[in-house]
Amino acid sequence: xxxxxxxxHLQEEAGSNEVELELDGMTVSHLKRELQQRYQLSExxxxxxxxxxxxxxxxxxxxxxxxxxxxxxxxxx
Amino acid sequence: MKEELFEIVEEPIQLQDLVAKVTRREAGAITTxxxxxxxxxxxxxxIYLEYEAYKPMAVKMLNKIGDEIQAKWPNTKVAIxxxxxxxxxxxxxxxxxVSSPHRKAAYEANEYAINRIKQxxxxxxxxxxxxxxxxxxxxxxxxxxxxGKPNIKDELS
Numbered sequence: 001x002x003x004x005x006x007x008x009h010l011q012e013e014a015g016s017n018e019v020e021l022e023l024d025g026m027t028v029s030h031l032k033r034e035l036q037q038r039y040q041l042s043e044x045x046x047x048x049x050x051x052x053x054x055x056x057x058x059x060x061x062x063x064x065x066x067x068x069x070x071x072x073x074x075x076x077x
Numbered sequence: 078m079k080e081e082l083f084e085i086v087e088e089p090i091q092l093q094d095l096v097a098k099v100t101r102r103e104a105g106a107i108t109t110x111x112x113x114x115x116x117x118x119x120x121x122x123x124i125y126l127e128y129e130a131y132k133p134m135a136v137k138m139l140n141k142i143g144d145e146i147q148a149k150w151p152n153t154k155v156a157i158x159x160x161x162x163x164x165x166x167x168x169x170x171x172x173x174x175v176s177s178p179h180r181k182a183a184y185e186a187n188e189y190a191i192n193r194i195k196q197x198x199x200x201x202x203x204x205x206x207x208x209x210x211x212x213x214x215x216x217x218x219x220x221x222x223x224x225g226k227p228n229i230k231d232e233l234s
Contacts, residue, residue: 071131
């Protein structure tokens with residue numbers, strides 16, 4: 001299982017702050033598309049993905065046990 | 078108790094605590110920055126803000142900013158605290174303190190820290206306006222990630 005954390009507007013759109021999915025071996029870009037479709041997420045082109053708290057690239061793969069976070073453009077400060 | 082230089086907190090930030098964290102005998106300068114909640118943005122009135130963080134990663138990214146500053150301005154010491162939750166007008170959202178032997182590095186490193194926070198630290202704010210609410214993409218209203226990702230490499234020249 002892969003745990004996916006959702007923040008900001010994505011959390012509101014999905015109606016949950018985390019979901020668990022069977023997506024072992026999927027690339028980051030594939031995972032984003034999959035999540036976008038399942039949860040009707042908007043503005044996904046600007047969303048970054050972090051795997052286990054590190055920013056990931058589109059071609060990186062997720063594996064069972066990973067904690068994946070969808071990171072919309074940040075606005076701290 | 079170990080003193081944490083980089084923190085995400087839910088309660089009001091105490092500036093004096095940050096200053097104490099970076100105070101040391103070799104320092105000849107301490108700069109502080111306080112980012113506060115602004116009432117008016119381009120003619121729109123903010124009632125209050127809500128900040129949300131991906132806390133473990135945010136702390137990690139703040140530490141990374143600290144490492145970058147060490148590399149660029151050796152012999153500085155940095156402490157950063159960011160607050161999350163509901164913040165009212167004039168509340169402090171973030172405080173940064175930097176000490177260094179001479180003032181120039183303390184000023185420069187402090188500005189670098191806030192710029193990097195706005196690029197790489199996973200913290201989001203939701204504006205509660207007089208007439209609605211929005212999650213803010215980035216405050217500069219630039220394309221958030223022109224390269225498709227935040228500039229997470231050290232900006233070492």
